[in-house]
Amino acid sequence: MSEQVCRECHRIINGQTCPICGSSNLSADWSGMVIIIDPERSEIAKKIDVKVPDRYALKVR
Amino acid sequence: MGVIMTAESAIFVVKTTANQERSVANMITQSARKEHLDIRAILAPDELKGYVLIEAAAPEEVEQAIQTVPHARALVKGQSSIEEISHFLTPKPTVTGISEGAIIEITSGPFKGEKARVKRVDEGHEEITVELFDAVVPIPITIRGDTVRVLRKDEEKNA
Numbered sequence: 471m472s473e474q475v476c477r478e479c480h481r482i483i484n485g486q487t488c489p490i491c492g493s494s495n496l497s498a499d500w501s502g503m504v505i506i507i508d509p510e511r512s513e514i515a516k517k518i519d520v521k522v523p524d525r526y527a528l529k530v531r
Numbered sequence: 532m533g534v535i536m537t538a539e540s541a542i543f544v545v546k547t548t549a550n551q552e553r554s555v556a557n558m559i560t561q562s563a564r565k566e567h568l569d570i571r572a573i574l575a576p577d578e579l580k581g582y583v584l585i586e587a588a589a590p591e592e593v594e595q596a597i598q599t600v601p602h603a604r605a606l607v608k609g610q611s612s613i614e615e616i617s618h619f620l621t622p623k624p625t626v627t628g629i630s631e632g633a634i635i636e637i638t639s640g641p642f643k644g645e646k647a648r649v650k651r652v653d654e655g656h657e658e659i660t661v662e663l664f665d666a667v668v669p670i671p672i673t674i675r676g677d678t679v680r681v682l683r684k685d686e687e688k689n690a
Binding site: 501502503504505506507508511512513514515517518525528529531 | 540552553556557560563564569570571572573574575576577578586613617619620622657
């Protein structure tokens, strides 16, 4: 699996650069996956301060 | 759909095949989007093997979402609250609980199975520096904090 995580915004992405923040500061060493589908009504999204639906990593090294 | 539902969300637990937590989470997302189910978030913490946590308004939505998903085995009866699972959202550093002077066993890498004493703990990088017991000359080696198991907390206190 070549899934990497952007160190800036914690998004799980496929590719060499983060499509949202444009950063190429990626890490393959991450743990814990959160998928936010409905950020408006999700309590989890509020807790981790996420406003865009996407896949995120809880922890990035 | 169409009606804006303001029902409070709850956490439901789905049992999965071990090591398939992430693929189950991805497939539940697809199925929720396709069938327009009121599923708000999905959480697959590494600490929780064989389960995924789903934030939704009602158990029926979750039940429907997992119908077509392979490796999603069953919806666990009952529900949980956000407060109960919030500790998964703020992972603590892996070096927490490791103190200087502690005796540890290395659980992976070239020194797997070796016992060592902790010389230094680097919380920022989540690394620890140890000295192996079996080495003739004491050489400090730096390893990741999650590849060790603590055998004894603090040598000096027990001596």
